[in-house]
Amino acid sequence: MSASGWEQLGFIAVVTAIAAPLLGRYLAAVFNPDRKAPGDRIFLPAERLVYRSLGVDPSQSWSWRAYALAVLAFGAISTLLLYGILRLQGVLPLNPEHAPGMPPLLSFNTAVSFITGTNWQAYEGETQASYLTDMAGLVVAQFVAAGVGLAVALAVVRGLSGGARTIGNFWWDFTRALTRVFIPLSFLGALAMVWQGAVQNFSAFRDAATLAGGTQQIPGGPVASMEVIKLLGTNGGSMYGVGGAHPFENPTGFTNMLDLLLVIVLPFAIVLMFGRMIGRPRQGVAIALVMAALFLAHTMVSMQAEVHGNGALPASVSQAVTPYSPGGNMEGKDTRFGPEGSALMTVGTMGTTAGATDSALDSYTPVGGAGAFAGILLGEVSPGGEGGGLYGILMLALLSVFIAGLMVGRTPEFLGKKIRATQMKLILAYVLTIPVTVLILGSISLVIGPGTSSILNPGMHGLSEVTYAFASAANNNGSAFAGLAADTTWYNSMLGLAMLIGRFLPIVLSLAIAGSLAGARVHARTRATLDTSGPTFMAFLLGVIVIVGGLIYFPMLILGPIGERFVS
Amino acid sequence: MKRHLRASLVMLIGATLVLGLLYPLTVTGLSQLFFRKQANGSLVYHDGKLAGSALLGQSFTDAKGNPLPQFFQPRPSAVGYNGAGSGASNLGPSNPLLIGFVTGVNIKGKNAFGTPLDPACVPVDPQGSPVTSPSPGIRYQKSHGQYVCDPSTIPERAIAYRQLNGMAPGAVVPVDAVTASGSGLDPDISYQNATDQAPRVARVRHLPVATVLALLHRYEHGREWGFLGEPTVNVLELNIALEALR
Numbered sequence: 001m002s003a004s005g006w007e008q009l010g011f012i013a014v015v016t017a018i019a020a021p022l023l024g025r026y027l028a029a030v031f032n033p034d035r036k037a038p039g040d041r042i043f044l045p046a047e048r049l050v051y052r053s054l055g056v057d058p059s060q061s062w063s064w065r066a067y068a069l070a071v072l073a074f075g076a077i078s079t080l081l082l083y084g085i086l087r088l089q090g091v092l093p094l095n096p097e098h099a100p101g102m103p104p105l106l107s108f109n110t111a112v113s114f115i116t117g118t119n120w121q122a123y124e125g126e127t128q129a130s131y132l133t134d135m136a137g138l139v140v141a142q143f144v145a146a147g148v149g150l151a152v153a154l155a156v157v158r159g160l161s162g163g164a165r166t167i168g169n170f171w172w173d174f175t176r177a178l179t180r181v182f183i184p185l186s187f188l189g190a191l192a193m194v195w196q197g198a199v200q201n202f203s204a205f206r207d208a209a210t211l212a213g214g215t216q217q218i219p220g221g222p223v224a225s226m227e228v229i230k231l232l233g234t235n236g237g238s239m240y241g242v243g244g245a246h247p248f249e250n251p252t253g254f255t256n257m258l259d260l261l262l263v264i265v266l267p268f269a270i271v272l273m274f275g276r277m278i279g280r281p282r283q284g285v286a287i288a289l290v291m292a293a294l295f296l297a298h299t300m301v302s303m304q305a306e307v308h309g310n311g312a313l314p315a316s317v318s319q320a321v322t323p324y325s326p327g328g329n330m331e332g333k334d335t336r337f338g339p340e341g342s343a344l345m346t347v348g349t350m351g352t353t354a355g356a357t358d359s360a361l362d363s364y365t366p367v368g369g370a371g372a373f374a375g376i377l378l379g380e381v382s383p384g385g386e387g388g389g390l391y392g393i394l395m396l397a398l399l400s401v402f403i404a405g406l407m408v409g410r411t412p413e414f415l416g417k418k419i420r421a422t423q424m425k426l427i428l429a430y431v432l433t434i435p436v437t438v439l440i441l442g443s444i445s446l447v448i449g450p451g452t453s454s455i456l457n458p459g460m461h462g463l464s465e466v467t468y469a470f471a472s473a474a475n476n477n478g479s480a481f482a483g484l485a486a487d488t489t490w491y492n493s494m495l496g497l498a499m500l501i502g503r504f505l506p507i508v509l510s511l512a513i514a515g516s517l518a519g520a521r522v523h524a525r526t527r528a529t530l531d532t533s534g535p536t537f538m539a540f541l542l543g544v545i546v547i548v549g550g551l552i553y554f555p556m557l558i559l560g561p562i563g564e565r566f567v568s
Numbered sequence: 569m570k571r572h573l574r575a576s577l578v579m580l581i582g583a584t585l586v587l588g589l590l591y592p593l594t595v596t597g598l599s600q601l602f603f604r605k606q607a608n609g610s611l612v613y614h615d616g617k618l619a620g621s622a623l624l625g626q627s628f629t630d631a632k633g634n635p636l637p638q639f640f641q642p643r644p645s646a647v648g649y650n651g652a653g654s655g656a657s658n659l660g661p662s663n664p665l666l667i668g669f670v671t672g673v674n675i676k677g678k679n680a681f682g683t684p685l686d687p688a689c690v691p692v693d694p695q696g697s698p699v700t701s702p703s704p705g706i707r708y709q710k711s712h713g714q715y716v717c718d719p720s721t722i723p724e725r726a727i728a729y730r731q732l733n734g735m736a737p738g739a740v741v742p743v744d745a746v747t748a749s750g751s752g753l754d755p756d757i758s759y760q761n762a763t764d765q766a767p768r769v770a771r772v773r774h775l776p777v778a779t780v781l782a783l784l785h786r787y788e789h790g791r792e793w794g795f796l797g798e799p800t801v802n803v804l805e806l807n808i809a810l811e812a813l814r
């Protein structure tokens with residue numbers, strides 16, 4: 001890595017290390033129902049109004065079944081509503097570019113994609129979505145996905161640690177997640193984006209007379225307000241086709257780093273909040289450090305590969321870093337970000353469910369692209385999505401204590417609660433859900449015509465395109481090796497299916513695990529208890545994450561990026 | 569289940585009103601009040617007419633698509649600087665359409681293709697006889713592999729860049745000059761790319777090279793805060809300033 005890369009990575013590390021603990025402390029105060037929280041005077045009246053119109057009693061705590069049912073009902077209703085908007089956008093207002101209603105399968109894919117927080121975009125942002133769709137449809141879905149993720153994480157924490165048999169009230173969690181976290185932060189973030197140059201208007205495309213005597217269309221739209229929640233909610237879906245590479249969304253080297261911070265600070269803060277909520281801040285720090293180690297590993301590998309450049313170019317094309325040239329593999333990257341700024345932002349968001357990109361992943365070097373793959377395939381826990389990162393890594397932590405327990409021959413326990421066969425069955429189902437979905441649907445796509453005809457790049461790179469699509473969809477990431485032509489019957493329906501499975505099955509399973517542990521006896525710590533916040537356990541957890549992710553996907557990685565690296 | 573569905577519906581209607589309408593409208597209002605120029609796309613005017621956006625790159629080519637030598641040239645774009653679209657090439661790092669070679673051929677080391685006449689790229693028609701005007705996509709069998717004769721491959725772009733700027737055969741060209749950007753609308757080029765183009769721009773405009781270089785230095789934009797992003801030169805702003813010199 002060059003000095004430029006180190007400086008930007010250092011900036012991200014320092015800001016995260018300062019901001020995440022502060023935000024974590026704030027979150028712990030906000031999501032404690034028994035204490036006063038900062039901002040009560042402003043937000044409480046509005047929240048009471050919400051509970052009254054919903055007809056729910058916010059102080060009532062639910063069983064895991066009721067909680068999961070509420071999440072599923074909310075998911076179903078919001079998908080239907082978004083589907084309706086997408087189909088009807090042609091006749092709805094705020095459509096200056098006259099985007100027609102989306103066809104049924106594309107609408108299904110898009111609705112599922114945004115409600116699950118995946119933000120896989122099979123449609124072309126500039127031409128196929130109206131401003132109303134972006135604002136009232138997609139942005140609302142982005143807030144909803146973020147709020148649901150955080151709510152589920154809160155419920156899981158209560159189940160794992162609390163003494164009660166119930167795990168909280170979905171509407172209380174969801175409402176507060178929006179009013180106290182996502183809405184205020186989005187508001188401030190959007191204004192910062194506009195200040196830097198992001199667009200925020202309702203104009204139709206304007207015609208400019210270029211210097212060379214041609215014309216160019218200048219797009220518009222409420223971009224900044226969507227840009228922020230896309231990142232903050234680890235969603236990833238943009239108004240424009242190329243997402244964060246578009247200068248109207250990501251105008252400067254500063255916004256590029258702000259984008260990444262908006263994605264990763266909150267998931268780290270949520271983990272630290274967890275530590276505070278269970279009264280063991282060290283546990284939160286230990287998990288956050290494991291996440292940070294994974295984040296640094298896969299991001300730095302990509303940064304190094306990208307700044308090193310593409311070995312297949314002629315020697316007379318200079319890829320060296322100098323004060324006058326960013327150097328590196330610049331295909332698919334914008335000048336203002338350079339190879340390392342691009343890799344840091346793009347691959348940095350791959351350990352979350354955001355999958356926000358500022359450069360073309362398909363044109364990354366094999367090793368650079370493998371860094372992005374790694375972030376997704378290790379289960380997106382570095383640092384993971386809003387809430388999803390926390391419950392994801394907690395499941396892996398449970399798996400780790402189980403394996404550790406087998407090694408020493410003791411009944412495993414986590415946070416003082418015994419992990420038994422009931423929990424282990426659910427945890428294994430959780431761990432296997434996504435790999436099974438990815439590998440089965442991906443393999444089918446590689447042997448049938450509708451699957452292979454969409455591939456752009458030949459050979460091993462084509463395999464990466466297809467498997468990446470399913471890994472991205474099932475993990476609710478949404479980024480793409482964009483050469484794949486995804487707006488087809490096969491990919492719209494199968495990727496939609498993968499997104500649904502990858503979102504709701506893990507949610508239900510983790511709520512079930514939390515529910516099965518809720519009210520279980522909390523055993524006192526003895527000298528023989530495995531310390532789950534010490535360095536030994538951290539290293540062990542890291543190993544389990546890498547082995548679980550690695551073993552499942554290794555054959556595919558050999559045939560894809562690793563093979564490409566050594567053949568070309 | 570029914571009470572969940574009802575609550576969900578009410579929540580969504582409320583969320584659509586507050587998050588889908590009130591939130592973007594308020595942000596738009598405040599942006600238009602405080603950051604009017606940015607919120608409307610950092611528009612740039614030339615001779616009183618809308619000439620583009622400082623944030624969006626544009627083509628400086630004639631009607632046939634040939635680069636106009638009196639202007640600094642932007643990076644290649646996969647979408648031809650179409651503002652209503654955006655996009656990258658998405659070509660993989662080993663794709664022959666990008667690197668100019670069929671994969672599996674080791675081309676590390678000596679580059680045999682850096683001459684202005686490009687003898688390696690003699691396109692042949694399907695019968696094998698040479699054709700005089702190169703047309704894209706025709707492959708030329710060479711003893712050590714296949715060379716893809718397409719003007720948008722990186723070796724071909726490098727040759728065109730050298731020819732445009734009067735550089736020696738095999739001269740080193742900056743990577744950003746021969747690769748397509750991620751957005752397809754990259755407004756910037758690197759210092760090196762701009763400096764390499766300056767002598768040619770000066771010659772065509774009958775200006776001293778020093779004058780063009782001085783102007784170029786005025787438009788060099790350093791890294792944000794000194795350490796974020798990369799240094800850039802905004803092509804549209806530089807070209808407008810060049811026009812104003814007359």
